[in-house]
Amino acid sequence: MTRLTCLVTRQPEDGDMSTLEQTSLAPSRCYSEGVVTPAPTAPVAVVFDGDDTLWSTEPLYDRARAAARAEVVRVGLDGDAWERIERRVDVENVQRLGFSTERFPLSCVQAYEQLADFGGVPRDPEVSRRVRSAARIVFDQDPPLVPGAREAIQALRERGAKLALLTKGDHDLQERRVERSGIADLFDVIRIVPEKPASVFREIVALLGVKPKDAWSVGNSIRSDIVPAIESGLRAVWIEAHVWEHERFEGSFRHDRMIAIRDVSDLPEAIDIAVMHKSSHGAAD
Numbered sequence: 001m002t003r004l005t006c007l008v009t010r011q012p013e014d015g016d017m018s019t020l021e022q023t024s025l026a027p028s029r030c031y032s033e034g035v036v037t038p039a040p041t042a043p044v045a046v047v048f049d050g051d052d053t054l055w056s057t058e059p060l061y062d063r064a065r066a067a068a069r070a071e072v073v074r075v076g077l078d079g080d081a082w083e084r085i086e087r088r089v090d091v092e093n094v095q096r097l098g099f100s101t102e103r104f105p106l107s108c109v110q111a112y113e114q115l116a117d118f119g120g121v122p123r124d125p126e127v128s129r130r131v132r133s134a135a136r137i138v139f140d141q142d143p144p145l146v147p148g149a150r151e152a153i154q155a156l157r158e159r160g161a162k163l164a165l166l167t168k169g170d171h172d173l174q175e176r177r178v179e180r181s182g183i184a185d186l187f188d189v190i191r192i193v194p195e196k197p198a199s200v201f202r203e204i205v206a207l208l209g210v211k212p213k214d215a216w217s218v219g220n221s222i223r224s225d226i227v228p229a230i231e232s233g234l235r236a237v238w239i240e241a242h243v244w245e246h247e248r249f250e251g252s253f254r255h256d257r258m259i260a261i262r263d264v265s266d267l268p269e270a271i272d273i274a275v276m277h278k279s280s281h282g283a284a285d
Contacts, residue, residue: 045210046156046271047201047229048187049219050167050174053239053264054153055143055181061104064138068108071130077115086111098194099169105135139173142180148265153186155268162208164189166217168196168224196224198232205234216271218264230257237271239264 051057065086073079090107097103109128116123156163165187167174174192178184189207193200205215212233219225219239226236236258261270 044214045162045164045205045208045216047164047166047204047215047217047234048153049217049221049225050165050177050181051143051169053146053219053225054149054165054183055145055177057143057177060138060141060143064104064135065108067134067137068112068131071127071134072112072115075121075124075127077112077119077121082111082115085114089114101136101139101170101173104138105132108132108135143177145181145183146264148263150183150186152264152267153183156271157186159268159272162189162210163187164191164204164208166191166193166196166200166204168193196228198228201229201232201234205232218267226255226258230255235274237261237267239267 048054065083068086069079069083072082086108089110090104093103093107093110097106108131112128112131113123153163163186165178165184167178169192171192171194178190178192184190189204191200191204201217202212205212208215213235215234216237217225217229217234218237222238226238229236234257236255238258238260240260240262259270259274261267
């Protein structure tokens, strides 16, 4: 068995995944090196999400939102009303701005302006500036690793599993988070994308050199990490962690190729049990 180390990539605007742009996070070409052969019960490959799966991003947004809200309250406007508007506007702005770093600060400013207009209060450019500045602090901080994340990844590596990191969002921001996470060197493939359709999961497992049925997707978003992975033939582990409004899945989701855990530190054991169960029962591919 070989270890495959590949490029971090940027998805082109036309969506053609066959012409992926190279970036600087990984070597300029793939190479192979010998690694330990997986134990019979070990997963062959695991594809990890980044934000709020391996590192805690949402608390940074909560703190930035609280700072922006404080600026709104300081001029006599209702903080609760502002936050309700901001959360709605921020989700709406994904359609136009995607995961650009301009979206969240702009949503905070637009929420202030809408609330001021509703209350008959003249918009103040200085307040807008302070709100935007407060919101932007989310990008000045590096999210901390989720407790147990490094240990879980290392445990899977020791079992001989091939590992990929598949994270979506603003490319430059995510690249910086990956670089500063301290865990980038534990992955065989790293990919940064604007969205996670099923085709991306199929390409990741192809890069790892495994079949979809032998790979697991791990993440906190049913919408982005679980559903498209299962559609592409992978198994999945849903981590029941905080997820922001845009990523929330309406209703419940169950599938015989998905298991749920509450903590990433439980991941190696949960996958071991699932793999052993599949092996002992001769489950169909």
